[in-house]
Amino acid sequence: MTRAIRVLLVDDEPADRALASRALTNGLEQVVIEESDSRSSLLSLLNANDYDVIITDYMLRGLNGLEVIDLVHELNADAQIIMLTGTGTEEVAIEAMKRGVADYVIKNAHHINRLPATVTHVLDRVAAEKARQKAEEKRKECEARLAHAGRLSAVGEMAAELAHELAQPLCVIDGYTVAMLNHIENNNEPPKALAENLEEIRKASERAGKLVRRMREFCRKNKGQRVPFNMNQAVSESVDFLAF
Known part of the structure; x- marks a missing residue:
């Protein structure tokens, strides 16, 4: 009614x-x-x-x-x-x-x-505007969901590349760790060489951590925002990422 x-x-x-x-x-x-x-x-x-x-x-x-x-x-x-x-x-x-x-x-x-027709017209116009606003909100919600779905689908593609990128620093960590254990066991590794090996392990671990943090940031669901964009910085970060 x-x-x-x-x-x-x-x-x-x-x-x-x-x-x-x-x-x-x-x-x-x-x-x-x-x-x-x-x-x-x-x-x-x-x-x-x-x-x-x-x-x-x-x-x-x-x-x-x-x-x-x-x-x-x-x-x-x-x-x-x-x-x-x-x-x-x-x-x-x-x-x-x-x-x-x-x-x-x-x-x-x-x-x-003509008042009844005027009242009807005014209320119809209000209802149409509310419907338009609701449709616009729904459209934005759908766009956000589609954008997030696109990001999630890209995760699968990036996962294989991430595994490959992580393999390199992890191999470095493993190799230097084995070498240090062997040298310690043979008791012939000078302290300076051990320190250098530890520094390489730290660097490799840091690279692996950066890869993981970037993947988490990519996967995080959030609303898009318009922000100033530095193209030079983006290119530089992309080169650094590929260098890992």
């Missing part, structure tokens, strides 16, 4: 409110209408309720339609505003639109009868 549209009519002329209310009731299938004729009642209703649409006259006692717009944005930000006026100028209409009015209707019998 479709939820009834909640409308607040703001007008200090009872006859005009009755005319607008009758047009809305006759033209909309499900609508709940409340009325305000002053600043105090407007504030009370905005503080107590949420509305889908607020239809306000431009000329009111104690405030004008532009002030109503500001109050609505402050207290019922999601409500769509339609302004009615029989005396508004083009400048007023432009200012109202700048402040977020959804539509602007001339206040006479002919145009009042």
